[in-house]
Amino acid sequence: MAGPTGDDEVDSKLQEWLNLDRNESTRAEIQQIVDKGNVEHLRRVLLKRMEFGTAGLRSRMGAGFSQMNDVTIIQTSQGLSKYLLKTCPEVKKKGVVIGYDGRYNSQRFASLAAAVLIHDEIPVYLFSAICPTPYVPYSVLHYKTECGIMVTASHNPKDDNGYKVYWGNGAQIISPTDKGIAESILQNLEILDSSWATSTVRSSPLCKDPSATILEAYNKDLSSLCYFKEKNQCSPVTFTYTAMHGVGYEFVRKACHSFGFVEPIPVQEQILPDPDFPTVKYPNPEEGEGALLLAMKTADENNSQVILANDPDADRLAIAEKLPDGKWHIFSGNETGALFGWWSWFSFVQRYPEFPVSDLYMLASTVSSKILQTIGNKEGFNFEETLTGFKWMGNLATELQTQGKTVLFAFEEAIGFMCGTHVLDKDGVSAAMVMSELATYLYNNGTTLYNKLEEIYKTYGYHLSNNSYYICHEPDKIKQMFEEIRNYNNTGKYPASCGQYKIKYIRDLTVGYDNSKPDCKPVLPVSKSSQMITFTFENGCVATLRTSGTEPKIKYYTEVKPDPQKGMDRLGAQKELDDIVKCIIKFFYQPEKFGFIPRPL
Numbered sequence: 280m281a282g283p284t285g286d287d288e289v290d291s292k293l294q295e296w297l298n299l300d301r302n303e304s305t306r307a308e309i310q311q312i313v314d315k316g317n318v319e320h321l322r323r324v325l326l327k328r329m330e331f332g333t334a335g336l337r338s339r340m341g342a343g344f345s346q347m348n349d350v351t352i353i354q355t356s357q358g359l360s361k362y363l364l365k366t367c368p369e370v371k372k373k374g375v376v377i378g379y380d381g382r383y384n385s386q387r388f389a390s391l392a393a394a395v396l397i398h399d400e401i402p403v404y405l406f407s408a409i410c411p412t413p414y415v416p417y418s419v420l421h422y423k424t425e426c427g428i429m430v431t432a433s434h435n436p437k438d439d440n441g442y443k444v445y446w447g448n449g450a451q452i453i454s455p456t457d458k459g460i461a462e463s464i465l466q467n468l469e470i471l472d473s474s475w476a477t478s479t480v481r482s483s484p485l486c487k488d489p490s491a492t493i494l495e496a497y498n499k500d501l502s503s504l505c506y507f508k509e510k511n512q513c514s515p516v517t518f519t520y521t522a523m524h525g526v527g528y529e530f531v532r533k534a535c536h537s538f539g540f541v542e543p544i545p546v547q548e549q550i551l552p553d554p555d556f557p558t559v560k561y562p563n564p565e566e567g568e569g570a571l572l573l574a575m576k577t578a579d580e581n582n583s584q585v586i587l588a589n590d591p592d593a594d595r596l597a598i599a600e601k602l603p604d605g606k607w608h609i610f611s612g613n614e615t616g617a618l619f620g621w622w623s624w625f626s627f628v629q630r631y632p633e634f635p636v637s638d639l640y641m642l643a644s645t646v647s648s649k650i651l652q653t654i655g656n657k658e659g660f661n662f663e664e665t666l667t668g669f670k671w672m673g674n675l676a677t678e679l680q681t682q683g684k685t686v687l688f689a690f691e692e693a694i695g696f697m698c699g700t701h702v703l704d705k706d707g708v709s710a711a712m713v714m715s716e717l718a719t720y721l722y723n724n725g726t727t728l729y730n731k732l733e734e735i736y737k738t739y740g741y742h743l744s745n746n747s748y749y750i751c752h753e754p755d756k757i758k759q760m761f762e763e764i765r766n767y768n769n770t771g772k773y774p775a776s777c778g779q780y781k782i783k784y785i786r787d788l789t790v791g792y793d794n795s796k797p798d799c800k801p802v803l804p805v806s807k808s809s810q811m812i813t814f815t816f817e818n819g820c821v822a823t824l825r826t827s828g829t830e831p832k833i834k835y836y837t838e839v840k841p842d843p844q845k846g847m848d849r850l851g852a853q854k855e856l857d858d859i860v861k862c863i864i865k866f867f868y869q870p871e872k873f874g875f876i877p878r879p880l
Contacts, residue, residue, distance in 0.1 A: 292325040302349045305342035331461040337441035347440045353474045356395035358464025367425040374402030376418040378410045379430040380592045381552030390477040398473040404489040409526045411593035413706035420449040434563035434590040449703040450673030500701045502537045506626045511539035514719040519578040521546040524553040525591025564588035564597035589707040595694045596710040612692035613648035622717045623688035642689035646836040673703035748834040749875035761810045778862030784815040
């Protein structure tokens with residue numbers, strides 16, 4: 280007898296889903312799709328399973344194995360729990376930290392994860408209220424747990440959620456841990472009755488609430504990044520702060536006390552957590568003016584000079600400053616990284632002038648500006664480049680620390696900043712405080728953030744960039760675009776030029792090719808699961824094209840450092856860089872051919 284859809288494969292998975300799911304909402308959602316006879320929709324949500332990777336999970340919330348819901352959260356947690364029991368002998372003693380943000384279902388997903396772990400006799404430190412993402416990796420180090428879980432989709436649209444995993448070193452998981460967890464999930468798909476028992480989680484002797492302890496400890500450790508507290512108490516700068524409808528405000532407010540600042544002026548419409556993000560199309564301060572309109576309005580009304588903006592889970596920071604002409608300058612991630620890098624170096628050597636410079640390090644991802652490398656070459660500290668994502672910088676930082684080295688700062692151009700090493704991930708709360716002190720110091724000395732940035736570039740050399748992205752929800756088209764680059768114009772080779780601009784070197788970290796090396800093998804790790812190609816042009820411009828691990832975006836990053844000795848000034852270099860980007864879009868991206876959508880203005 281035929282099943283409800285008449286498609287045996289779909290009907291089999293549908294029955295499997297109905298046997299597993301006890302959530303009335305998602306059961307009703309699936310039934311509604313069945314009733315409408317939408318077999319294609321069922322195939323999409325039931326036949327393809329969400330993949331667990333180095334970013335953990337991140338996807339749309341809804342019914343089915345390809346989306347975030349009770350069933351997939353429980354299955355993921357069961358796999359993680361069994362992997363912990365197998366690989367971490369002390370996990371029943373050390374436990375796991377679990378935090379969550381203000382999105383729909385975040386608290387429930389966190390409780391389900393806790394129920395699974397508690398059934399396996401693993402202690403959990405489960406936050407009793409929303410918290411910033413950086414509080415979880417901080418807690419892993421504070422309590423010396425084996426693992427941390429943060430339920431968040433960061434700055435993704437409101438319908439998404441995620442499940443981010445940290446390991447015992449306080450950094451996000453990387454290979455082979457992610458692969459081991461993924462295999463364990465597939466081996467533990469049958470859901471136990473106990474996994475639904477969220478009502479008894481809080482009363483379990485294995486469940487502790489770390490909220491108050493971590494708030495106090497975090498802010499105490501945060502004060503180690505403060506160098507001029509007495510000056511901060513009478514700052515000439517008035518700061519405006521937006522939480523972008525996320526978790527950040529209360530935590531930034533408390534952090535201000537550690538640095539001696541008065542509390543910032545809140546953007547009232549965005550200060551409380553709201554999973555609908557009603558005032559912004561995209562809850563991401565990286566999107567620029569469109570995301571910061573209310574912050575600018577609030578700042579203008581209060582004669583405030585500097586805006587601090589966290590994303591909804593408070594792990595990123597955007598800043599803007601009012602210029603003398605009344606316009607706002609929104610600093611790019613690379614510009615903010617330059618300011619933080621200079622300040623991290625300047626303030627540290629002020630306090631520790633005898634510290635051996637050869638033991639100091641700063642880090643940045645490969646698609647970020649090389650300004651830290653340039654500063655390090657002049658000042659003597661070390662610079663290391665990693666793959667994109669703080670999972671790489673966090674794990675490298677732990678390696679350097681075991682060697683007795685000190686990591687001052689790390690950043691990625693997507694407004695992610697790690698000041699110090701109390702949190703081995705991007706941290707928008709500590710970044711907001713360090714930036715506030717930097718601004719206060721500059722204003723006390725008669726200058727501004729914008730002027731200081733110009734001074735940094737004049738001292739160390741301009742680093743010009745042009746970064747953006749296209750949107751595509753069809754992975755096959757993205758793959759085709761990159762494959763056509765590898766087989767350019769059906770030659771079986773990479774392109775020798777892009778428009779009129781000749782290419783000197785090509786590095787492809789998807790297939791493991793780098794012709795700048797004698798053996799054509801790249802130094803950075805290769806990942807077949809993501810697309811990433813870097814072009815170094817004859818004129819010195821470096822351009823990287825890559826896919827996002829968490830969003831349907833094909834990003835491009837470009838940078839050039841104009842060399843005055845070669846007759847190239849700043850304006851000329853920027854013009855040429857912008858033209859190269861136009862060529863990259865025309866010849867490599869081919870948005871009309873593939874139907875790619877430009878970044879929204």
